[in-house]
Amino acid sequence: MIIFAKILSAVxxxxxxxxxxxxxxxxxxxxxxxxxxxxxxxxITAIAFFPFLVSEAINLFGGNRTGxxxxxGMGLVxxxxxxxxxxxxxxxxEKHVAKxxxxxxxxxxxxxxKPKTTxxxx
Amino acid sequence: xxxxxxxxxxxxIPVYNEGKVIRKVIDSLPKKLEGVGRxxxxxVNDGSLDNTAYEVQKTQAILINLPFNLGYGGASIAGFEAxxxxxxxxxxxxxxxxxxxxxxxxxxxxxxxxxxxxxVIGTRLKKSGHMPTIKKIGNWGLNFxxxxxxxxxxxxxxxxxxxxxxxxxxxxxxxxxxxxxxSEIIVEARRHKLKITEVPIKTIYTKYSKxxxxxxxxxxxxxxxxxxxxxTRTK
Numbered sequence: 001m002i003i004f005a006k007i008l009s010a011v012x013x014x015x016x017x018x019x020x021x022x023x024x025x026x027x028x029x030x031x032x033x034x035x036x037x038x039x040x041x042x043x044i045t046a047i048a049f050f051p052f053l054v055s056e057a058i059n060l061f062g063g064n065r066t067g068x069x070x071x072x073g074m075g076l077v078x079x080x081x082x083x084x085x086x087x088x089x090x091x092x093x094e095k096h097v098a099k100x101x102x103x104x105x106x107x108x109x110x111x112x113x114k115p116k117t118t119x120x121x122x
Numbered sequence: 123x124x125x126x127x128x129x130x131x132x133x134x135i136p137v138y139n140e141g142k143v144i145r146k147v148i149d150s151l152p153k154k155l156e157g158v159g160r161x162x163x164x165x166v167n168d169g170s171l172d173n174t175a176y177e178v179q180k181t182q183a184i185l186i187n188l189p190f191n192l193g194y195g196g197a198s199i200a201g202f203e204a205x206x207x208x209x210x211x212x213x214x215x216x217x218x219x220x221x222x223x224x225x226x227x228x229x230x231x232x233x234x235x236x237x238x239x240x241x242v243i244g245t246r247l248k249k250s251g252h253m254p255t256i257k258k259i260g261n262w263g264l265n266f267x268x269x270x271x272x273x274x275x276x277x278x279x280x281x282x283x284x285x286x287x288x289x290x291x292x293x294x295x296x297x298x299x300x301x302x303x304x305s306e307i308i309v310e311a312r313r314h315k316l317k318i319t320e321v322p323i324k325t326i327y328t329k330y331s332k333x334x335x336x337x338x339x340x341x342x343x344x345x346x347x348x349x350x351x352x353x354t355r356t357k
Contacts, residue, residue, distance in 0.1 A: 018342045027171065028191070098192050098299060102200040105166070105186040109204050 009048035013041040128159030131231065132210035135183075136166045136197030137218035141173040143330060147216075148181045150224045157235045158212070164204055165218070168197035174218075184208075194282075195296060195303025202291050213291050217282040219330060226323040230285040233319050240290040240316035241307065243276055244283035244323035253325065260341045267345050268305040272312045276320060280304045280344075283323055290316050301340060302347040 020037045023029035047053055133151055137144055144165070151163055163183040167175050169191035178185045186204055188197060198215060205213045212231055216222050226244055233239040246253060247261060261280055268279035280301065286294070293314040298306045311318050 015342055015346055018340075022340060022343065026191070094299065095297065098196050098199075101188050101190060101192055101196070102203060105188050105200050106203055106207060109184070109186050109207055 006048050009045050013045045016041050129157060129211045129235070130160045130162065130209055131155065131158045131212045131214065132162045132164050132205040132208055133214045133216055133227070134164050134166065134198065134201035134205060135216050135218045136168055136194055136201055137170060137174055137178075138168040138191060138194075138197070139170045139172045139174060140218040141170065141177050143220045144174055144218055145177045145181060147218055147220050147224075148178070148183050150220075151216075152224060152227055155228055155231065158231065162208060162210075164201060164208065166197045166201045166204070168192055168194075193299040193303075194301050195306070196299040198303055199296055202286075202294065205291060210291065211288050213286045213288075215282060215284050215286075220328065221326050222283045223324040223326060226283065226321075227285075229321045229323070230283065233321070234285055234287045238317070239319040240287045241311050241318045242285040243278060243318065243320045244281050244285075245276070245278035245320045246281060246323060246325045247277045253327070264305065264341060264344060267348060268308055271305065271348060272309040274308050274312050274318060276308060276318065278320070279308055281323075287316075290314075298347060298351055300343065300347055302344045302351060305344065305348050306351065 016037055020029060020034045024031065024034040135144075135147065140147070148163055148165070151161075153161065155161065163181075165178045165183045165185050167178065167185060167187045169188050175185060175187060184204075186200065188200060192200070201215065202213065212234055214227055214230055216224075216227075222244070230242050230244055233242050247258070253261075261278060265276060265279045269275050281304065284307070290311070293316065294307060294310045296303055296306045296310060308318065310316075
């Protein structure tokens with residue numbers, strides 16, 4: 001199970017990092033956001049590979065492990081719900097915006113092809 | 123479908139920041155082709171940040187501008203829609219970085235003119251001698267992924283040099299905005315029972331075209347988006 005978690009987090013980290021770097025290279029994302037996602041996903045991968053880091057962090061802040069599983073479970077459900085909502089909305093918006101952009105471009109084409117009409121002189 | 127006597131070929135070039143080479147690419151395109159009555163060149167400027175639009179305006183090509191960058195797929199879909207509006211009987215898609223040899227257009231359109239195919243893929247991998255090894259590996263990987271989702275085997279699923287019949291252009295309905303567009307074409311061809319064939323093409327690898335080509339990181343994005351598209355597709 002731990003090995004599966006490690007592989008899963010590494011794959012997700014690779015996807016997110018590659019997307020962020022490509023977006024930054026294409027000037028679609030700012031340097032700050034790129035660094036933010038790199039740091040977040042490196043942290044997630046580090047926790048997956050070295051789980052004792054979580055215990056260390058809890059001990060550092062004076063906590064204990066009672067009810068930790070429940071908190072993590074609830075957190076995971078909430079994160080999955082938010083991810084689903086964002087995915088659905090982003091997907092819908094992306095399609096609408098792309099259609100709109102294409103219509104703008106095609107409008108340009110129709111304007112080029114429009115036959116020039118001349119008014120009849122009386 | 124029988125080809126009309128005066129076949130209208132539209133060469134679609136989706137471009138993003140290709141100001142340095144786009145004029146050379148357009149100038150190299152054929153003005154006449156056997157079996158083709160008329161050739162139009164349509165450049166889809168995909169929200170370029172450089173002087174691409176200015177350079178295209180100096181040529182005879184038809185230019186349409188997307189208000190912002192949609193990605194390779196989004197620009198190609200716009201090119202298809204514009205081709206339909208222009209009354210194209212045949213459409214050829216071609217990259218704007220100069221990696222394709224325009225002499226190969228004749229080979230690409232021939233199977234469609236002879237009613238032997240609806241989609242012709244210009245394959246770089248049958249003459250892949252000059253292709254960098256990392257690109258060869260990436261391409262074969264994407265060929266397998268494309269086969270897994272479409273059940274159609276092609277030797278160069280990611281080639282941007284393709285020809286389409288009027289029927290193919292009217293039937294293909296793609297949602298992918300990025301480079302997953304290339305694989306989605308094959309999925310769509312299978313869905314609509316369109317005939318696909320391949321012809322070997324020459325690829326011109328310059329320092330510029332190597333720099334502009336897809337990276338391994340992009341390959342990961344293609345796979346993710348292709349699988350997501352397969353899972354979420356409603357049609």
